Amino acid sequence: MDIFSGQSRIYFMPELPEVETIVGGLKLELTGKKVKEFVFLSPHLKKKQPPSALSPDSYRGKRIKEIWRRGKRIIISFDSHEGLLIHLKMTGQLYLANPDQPVDKHTHARLRFSGMKKELRFRDIRKFGYLNCLKIAEIKEKVSAELGPEPLEIEFGDFSRLLKQYGKKRIKSWLLDQKIIAGIGNIYSDEMLFRAGINPERPAGQLWEEEARKLYRAMKALLRQAIKLKGSSVSNYVDLFGEKGEFQKVHRVYGKEGELCPHCRTAIRRKKINGRSSFFCPVCQPLKSGQE
DNA sequence: AGCCCATCCTGTCCGC
């Protein structure tokens, strides 16, 4: 498939459901595989390694033990102390390719495995992403220090407590803050606020109990639905980036400035909130909650 | 505490 055909101005911007789908594919394909060769193809990834990083050479002969996701990050552990910590940011991609398929200037790493025809590649047009070679213990530490709870695991009591704790933040930036809750990006935050009928500029701590519950439910339902749609729409994980297939089914406001709200037919508005564009319906998501 | 702005980077789009 051609994921770069430019039908949409929005590239990939993987958030929790996309990363979950990618990880699902990686698990199926790569668990137990032994590294034959691991090389950086451009200086970019090397520059992004922290001082404690391991050399890519030290992965040779090591077997992949586990692959999982935490927030938007992908973690790969090996049968020794090595690990890989990957963040795709906006335009990063992981995909399998035949080694004879040419690499372009945006492909920054390749990973070959014994007895496996295809190789894993890391590609990233805007170079915001990273693939760090670190001890798995260090990755686990880093990730738990930097990320809040998983939105699909958090219970309402904790969700509610966090709303109060960071209550002065506007709810949109509250949702985007990975230290508060991990894995939600600009698209899904707008979509869940729309579903919950909450204006993105409302202070987090000022949501009424009923609104907090609505948001909590919308968050879980939307993320689960997105994961399910992605999981069912792809047979091969190479397909899983971008805006193809079922993804649009969960897209109601994001990127739809000027289009009509599916509930009330008012024009969807776009506004910068904390430097991020936010899309919302001014009628279904009023700035005043209607209870004051 | 939380907002604002700049930074990183490249491709795309708009106006002249």
Next chain:
DNA sequence: TGCGGACAGGATGGGC
């Protein structure tokens, strides 16, 4: 047709 500038955004870090 071509060029320059604005824009997009996840995360971080400095200033207020």
